[in-house]
Amino acid sequence: MTATVVPLRPDRVPSLKPLMSLVAAGMNDVNRVILDRMQSPVALIPELAGHLIAGGGKRLRPMLTLGCAAALDYAGTRHHKLAACVEFIHTATLLHDDVVDGSDLRRGRATANTIWGNAPSVLVGDFLFSRSFELMVEDGSLRVLKILSHASAVIAEGEVAQLTAQRMVETTEDRYLEIISAKTAALFAAACQIAAVVAEREARVEAALEAYGRNLGIAFQLVDDAIDYVSDAATMGKDTGDDFRDGKVTLPVILAYARGDEAARRFWRHAMSGRANGEAELAEATARLHATGAIGDTHARARLYGSRAVDALALLPPSAAKAALAETVEFAIARAY
Amino acid sequence: MTATVVPLRPDRVPSLKPLMSLVAAGMNDVNRVILDRMQSPVALIPELAGHLIAGGGKRLRPMLTLGCAAALDYAGTRHHKLAACVEFIHTATLLHDDVVDGSDLRRGRATANTIWGNAPSVLVGDFLFSRSFELMVEDGSLRVLKILSHASAVIAEGEVAQLTAQRMVETTEDRYLEIISAKTAALFAAACQIAAVVAEREARVEAALEAYGRNLGIAFQLVDDAIDYVSDAATMGKDTGDDFRDGKVTLPVILAYARGDEAARRFWRHAMSGRANGEAELAEATARLHATGAIGDTHARARLYGSRAVDALALLPPSAAKAALAETVEFAIARAY
Numbered sequence: 001m002t003a004t005v006v007p008l009r010p011d012r013v014p015s016l017k018p019l020m021s022l023v024a025a026g027m028n029d030v031n032r033v034i035l036d037r038m039q040s041p042v043a044l045i046p047e048l049a050g051h052l053i054a055g056g057g058k059r060l061r062p063m064l065t066l067g068c069a070a071a072l073d074y075a076g077t078r079h080h081k082l083a084a085c086v087e088f089i090h091t092a093t094l095l096h097d098d099v100v101d102g103s104d105l106r107r108g109r110a111t112a113n114t115i116w117g118n119a120p121s122v123l124v125g126d127f128l129f130s131r132s133f134e135l136m137v138e139d140g141s142l143r144v145l146k147i148l149s150h151a152s153a154v155i156a157e158g159e160v161a162q163l164t165a166q167r168m169v170e171t172t173e174d175r176y177l178e179i180i181s182a183k184t185a186a187l188f189a190a191a192c193q194i195a196a197v198v199a200e201r202e203a204r205v206e207a208a209l210e211a212y213g214r215n216l217g218i219a220f221q222l223v224d225d226a227i228d229y230v231s232d233a234a235t236m237g238k239d240t241g242d243d244f245r246d247g248k249v250t251l252p253v254i255l256a257y258a259r260g261d262e263a264a265r266r267f268w269r270h271a272m273s274g275r276a277n278g279e280a281e282l283a284e285a286t287a288r289l290h291a292t293g294a295i296g297d298t299h300a301r302a303r304l305y306g307s308r309a310v311d312a313l314a315l316l317p318p319s320a321a322k323a324a325l326a327e328t329v330e331f332a333i334a335r336a337y
Numbered sequence: 338m339t340a341t342v343v344p345l346r347p348d349r350v351p352s353l354k355p356l357m358s359l360v361a362a363g364m365n366d367v368n369r370v371i372l373d374r375m376q377s378p379v380a381l382i383p384e385l386a387g388h389l390i391a392g393g394g395k396r397l398r399p400m401l402t403l404g405c406a407a408a409l410d411y412a413g414t415r416h417h418k419l420a421a422c423v424e425f426i427h428t429a430t431l432l433h434d435d436v437v438d439g440s441d442l443r444r445g446r447a448t449a450n451t452i453w454g455n456a457p458s459v460l461v462g463d464f465l466f467s468r469s470f471e472l473m474v475e476d477g478s479l480r481v482l483k484i485l486s487h488a489s490a491v492i493a494e495g496e497v498a499q500l501t502a503q504r505m506v507e508t509t510e511d512r513y514l515e516i517i518s519a520k521t522a523a524l525f526a527a528a529c530q531i532a533a534v535v536a537e538r539e540a541r542v543e544a545a546l547e548a549y550g551r552n553l554g555i556a557f558q559l560v561d562d563a564i565d566y567v568s569d570a571a572t573m574g575k576d577t578g579d580d581f582r583d584g585k586v587t588l589p590v591i592l593a594y595a596r597g598d599e600a601a602r603r604f605w606r607h608a609m610s611g612r613a614n615g616e617a618e619l620a621e622a623t624a625r626l627h628a629t630g631a632i633g634d635t636h637a638r639a640r641l642y643g644s645r646a647v648d649a650l651a652l653l654p655p656s657a658a659k660a661a662l663a664e665t666v667e668f669a670i671a672r673a674y
């Protein structure tokens with residue numbers, strides 16, 4: 001086993017397109033459920049939710065539910081409603097995250113909290129979250145309800161843990177991995193696992209898809225963390241340096257701090273405390289991250305988790321769906337940065 | 338049928354004590370579940386949740402679940418866990434409400450958002466909400482899950498609707514009743530209804546308890562609205578005039594505005610707009626509410642809904658539990674103000 005995700009076709013840039021093509025028809029149904037079930041007689045709810053939901057998100061998590069179901073040759077339609085549940089939970093956490101972080105830009109557009117204020121963002125998040133559970137109850141699987149209610153609690157725990165770790169440059173890599181396993185990877189894992197539940201497959205298939213989603217989620221978050229220091233709003237739809245300005249200690253910073261001398265550590269402590277986090281300090285931070293290899297090694301970690309995600313699919317028979325799931329891992333890691 | 342709740346014993350002030358005595362043993366179990374299941378390795382979660390949960394709330398909603406179960410002679414223990422679910426949902430909404438309203442005092446103590454900030458209040462609310470669904474899944478009743486997930490969505494809708502109606506003095510009484518039926522009464526209704534589900538009683542018993550809880554919830558909210566203009570922080574644990582300062586248009590204001598002349602309406606528009614809501618205006622508002630009979634008639638409406646709540650219990654056989662549920666209605670209406 002190698003820590004490198006071997007590209008299926010080294011001649012081209014890995015893409016989300018195989019997964020998108022695979023699930024295109026199903027995603028039409030998922031999108032219909034999403035649009036239908038975010039409605040409410042209270043007009044502000046679909047207005048605010050629609051801003052985020054129509055705002056150009058990739059719908060990666062529900063696509064994973066459909067992709068995993070396809071890899072298991074599931075022929076039913078139950079997963080369409082459940083994929084919408086996953087997207088509702090994700091949307092609710094984004095609405096709350098943007099309030100928590102005071103973010104003003106998401107997917108290249110003004111955040112809902114910027115446009116409508118914090119109050120409706122919190123409450124519409126609560127609505128989508130509740131609506132998600134109503135949809136799960138309609139499906140009627142206690143196993144799915146268990147997986148997604150547990151994932152939701154774990155996500156909230158991870159978010160609080162990240163808040164607790166904010167500005168703490170001494171956060172260890174292990175601790176950081178626990179945090180992102182909870183706040184990001186838990187929903188990726190659940191999105192994939194429930195496909196095995198609706199397809200009524202045995203426990204080891206459930207475990208395999210859970211592992212695929214979890215490792216993909218960790219890789220995805222690590223790449224996001226690196227991107228925050230090397231991208232810009234025009235290409236990624238969010239500001240570079242958001243994490244830096246928020247004092248959010250991510251893996252690149254953890255590595256650079258751990259590898260730094262006393263002067264470097266003083267810089268990171270000072271910057272992450274919020275007392276010195278302007279454009280000049282962001283430039284210095286980025287230079288230090290590159291110089292210590294922290295950006296490159298964050299990507300190396302992402303590749304390791306990506307490799308685990310692909311290996312977790314080993315027990316599935318070869319198929320276009322399996323190949324699409326594998327390429328999705330490559331895509332997550334190779335995203336422009 | 339009369340719109341007056343006839344006191345069972347006119348010689349004394351109605352009290353919550355009969356209900357409290359009835360459910361005391363069961364509430365020990367409920368409190369154990371609450372304390373046990375609000376735990377998390379992330380220390381801030383039990384710390385923040387515990388501040389509110391240990392902060393002297395009456396636990397009225399879980400007591401109603403237990404009281405209704407007692408009125409049905411239910412002999413099991415499933416309702417203990419479900420009553421804890423109800424309290425978790427309630428606590429989550431309080432945490433989010435205090436963020437939404439920017440409140441600094443609840444139950445006579447500093448709010449969680451004042452002590453820890455908005456961010457952890459939002460996230461710990463999300464955690465409790467998710468944990469509540471995990472507990473319901475453990476119980477395993479899809480019917481209970483349906484009732485409580487629907488109630489949660491309705492609560493969020495009601496909260497957003499109230500936000501939309503904020504500062505709008507032209508809100509009609511009908512519209513206002515829709516809002517409080519959603520934001521307050523839905524959880525009272527669900528708390529009572531699920532007792533019939535665990536006791537495996539027929540649909541008409543479920544409907545009766547739902548109606549009892551819903552009407553009690555409306556009465557409870559209307560009395561709260563009146564109290565906000567006639568109580569003080571020392572007796573009620575929250576500031577008088579909170580609704581006034583927040584521009585929250587409640588039934589007393591709706592009645593006073595509807596009954597007022599042009600000068601009165603100008604006063605209310607100006608006050609609710611937030612441009613004139615100091616102590617002097619609060620005193621004038623209170624005087625206007627009394628002069629127009631708006632406070633008295635808000636209580637009259639509360640008594641009407643209270644009467645409906647008691648009447649909804651008609652199909653239950655006489656019992657100490659039934660009497661305690663009826664006296665709880667009287668208590669809700671007669672709360673010090």
